[in-house]
Amino acid sequence: MIREKHMPSLKKAGGKFLQRQESSIIIVTLLYVVFVSCVNPVFISSSNLFNILKNTGYSLITVVGMSLVLITGGLDLSVGSVLALGGIITGLACKAGLPVWLAILLAILTGVIVGLVNGLVIVKAGIPPLIVTLGTQYICRGLVSVITQGVPIYPLPDSLKAIDKIRVAGIPMVVIFAFLMVAIGYFLLGRTPFGRSIYALGGNEEAARISGINIHRTRVLVYVITSVLAVLSGVFITSRLGSAEAAAGSGFEMTVICGAVIGGVSSFGGVGSILGAAIGAFFMEVLTNSLTLMRVSVYWQNVVVGIVLILAVMLDQYKRRVMVKKSIKAVK
C-alpha cells in the first residue's frame, strides 16, 4: 500500500493502462504502424489512412456481432455468405423498383431468418456452432448462386449507390454507422442484463443456467444480431461497388473472426470487449493495406493472415494460463 502511494502517477496510469484488456492490441497496432511507416512513408499519408479507416468500416459492422458470438463461446462462419445474400436481396429489390429503405428492410429480415436458423439449430439440436454455421454458409452461398446464376446484379439505382457516398463532416457514412454499432455494442455488452448474460454464458454455461439466466434466448439472439449486421455490411459493400456480386464476402468470416480475436475476444468464450475487437478490426485492415503497399502478393497475404490468427489465439491461451496461475497463487 505504502509503496503504491509513492509511485509516480505517470507510472501508475501506465500500469492501469496495461491492465486493461485492450492494451496489448493497442500497443501491437501502434508498433506495427510505426514499423510500416518507416518502411514505406506512403502508409501514413492522410489519404491512405482515410482509406484504411473507410475499409475498416465494412468489416467492423460485423465484428461487433461476431464478438458477441465469440464471447458466448460460439462461432459464426456464415457471415460472408450472409453478406452476399444481403447485398443480392437489396440489389434485386431495388431493381424491382422498391424504395431503398424497403429493400434494406427485406435484406435485414433475411438476416434475421438466417440468424434464427443458426441459433435455433445450435440450441435445440445441440450441434456445434462450427458445423451449423458452416452448413448455413454453404446454404446461403448456394442460394446466392441460384438467384444470380453467377451474373452480378447491375446496374443499381443511384439511390442505393448514394448510401456509400454520403459524408458527414467529411466522414464516410459507413464509418459513422460502424462507430454507431460499436457504441451500441459497447453499451449492450457492458451495461445491459443481456450483455451480462453473454459473458456468463461464455464463462460458465451451467452456472448461468442454474442462476436462472435464459441461456437459449441469449444464444439465439447473438446469432440473429450477427446475421443482421452481416447483411448491413453487405448493403454498404453493394452500395460501394454499384453492383451486387455473387462472390462478395468470400473470406469475410476470416477477416471478422481475426479482428475480434486479435482484439482480445477469447475464442474460448467469456472474455473480450467491443473496443478491443474494434481495434482488432482496424489492425486487420492496417495489415492487409500495408502488405499491399509493401508489394506482398495477395496470395501471400492470406498466409500472413492465417499465421496472425493462430498467433492471436496462442497469446489468448497463454494469457489464460497466467490468469489461472495468478488465481491459484492468490488462494494460497
Added chain:
Amino acid sequence: MDAKNIVLSMNHITKRFLGTVALKDVSVELYEGEILSIVGENGAGKSTLMKILSGIYPGSEYEGSIYVDGKKAVFSCPADSENAGIAMIYQELNLELDLTVTENILLGRLPVNKFGSIDWRKARGMAQEVLQQLHVQIDIDVTARSLSPSMQQLVCIARALIRNPRILILDEPTSVLTERETEELLTILDGLRMKGIPCIYISHKLDEVFRISNRIVVLRDGAYIRSFRREDGFDAEKIIEDMIGRRLVAMYPTIHKEIGPEIMRVEHFRVPHSFAPGKSIIEDVSFSLRKGEVLGLVGLVGSGRSELLNAMFGAVPKTAGTLYLDGQIAAINNPRDAKRSGLGLITEDRKKNGLVSAMSVKHNMTLTILQQIKRGLFLDFKKEDELSGRYFDALSIKAPGMDVQVASLSGGNQQKVILAKWLCTNLRVILMDEPTRGIDVGTKAEIYKLILELAAQGISIIMVSSEMPELLGVCDRFVVLSKGRVYKEFLRGEVGEVELIRAASNT
C-alpha cells in the same frame, strides 16, 4: 478356515501428499480364498491405498513394500500392477462404448494370426469362454453401448478375468446395479473366490459388505484401525464406531428459531439415473419442509441425494412428481421457474456450475437478479453496488474488493458469494448440496452460523452432506434416502451418528 497362504501383503505403507499424510503405516494382508472388504469414510485412505496397488502412484512415491505371492513387487505404472496379476474394476465403467463386447474384453490383447491381422475366430472364442466362466449370457457381437449397466459391469469383470489375474479389486461395483443384479454379482464373486481368485471389495454399502466379506478392514484418517472376521460375527455398531472414531465435537452455534407451518411438499418424485439409461436413481420420494426448518437429506454416495435436489430445482428433468409451495402446485421445469418460485440452489461443485470464474465477485452475486437491477434498458450500477455490497458485508466475505475475480477467493468465500447470489432473490427455500465441501474449518463454522441465521429469518433449508456430524449439528430433521426411497425420518435429538449411518446403509 484353517492356515491360509498370504496372496498379497502391503507392509507399512505410508503415503504423503504435500503437507498431509494420506496413509499412515498401513499394513493389510489378503489371504487365499477370501473376500476382504475395506471400509472407511470419505478421506479414510481407501482410494489412496487402491491407487498404490494399481500402480497409479509409482513405487518411489510412498514408503513401505508390497509382496504378491511372497515376491516383492514394485510398480512404476499401472501396467506393472496388471502384469503382477492385480486386476482393478473401477466404479465408472471404463468401456469403449462403440466397440463390441469381444473387442472390449480383449482390448489391447486381441490375438493375431500369422499375417498379423486380428484372428477374430480365436478372439470370439476367448470372449465366449470367459463369459461362460461367469455364467452369463451376453451376445459378444453387440456394442457395449447397447448393454445395460449391469451387463457392462460384467464385461468389465470379464476383461479383468481374461488377463488371468491373481487378485481382483472392485471399487464400488454396485453403484449402478439394482438389488437383484447386486445379488448376482456377489454370487459371481463368491464363485471366483472358490476358484482361487481372492478379492478386495470396496463399498460404502455396509449391507453388501457384511453379506459377502470373509474379513473387514476398517481405515480411518489414513490409519489401519481394526479388522473383523466373519467367524466372530460382524457387529455393525462396532464397525461404524471404528469408522467414525471418537471425534472432537465441533462447535455448532445455537440460535433460537421458530419452525413455522409447512411451506413446501415434495410428492412422488422419480428421477432418472444420470449415466444408466432407463433406470431411476430416485424411485418414489415424498417429504415436506416447514418454514424456517433445516432439513438434512441423508444417504450414501449414489443414493440420489444430489439428483433429487437438482430435479426439485428443475436443473435436471424428473420423470414424475409434484412440488407444492404453500399448498399450491409449483410447476418447476427449469431453474428460471425455480428462481421465480423462491428456490435457490447451491450446487455440489462450485467450479463446474456454481461460479463464473472469469467474472468478478460482484457480477457473480448479481447473476440471478439481472432483470431486477435494471433501469430502463440498462443495468443500474448503483443499485448493483448497493445490493452486492450489502451481502458482501453481511456475509463478511474476505476479498480485496468486489471487483476482483471470484476465482482468486478461497473456497469458503466463493461459497459465500454463491449464497449471496441467492439471497439477492426473493429466497424462500434454499437447497444446499455439500455446502462445506473443500472449505477450511474456520469458514465452515461461519457457514453453519449463516445457515442457522437464515433459518431464523424464516428461510427453509434442505441440506445434503456426506459429513454426518455437520448434519447432526445444524439440522432439525433428517430424511434418510435408500434405494431411491425415503427409508426413515428422524427428528433432531432422537438420533446419533451411528444410527444415521446405519439407516443410510440399510443395516
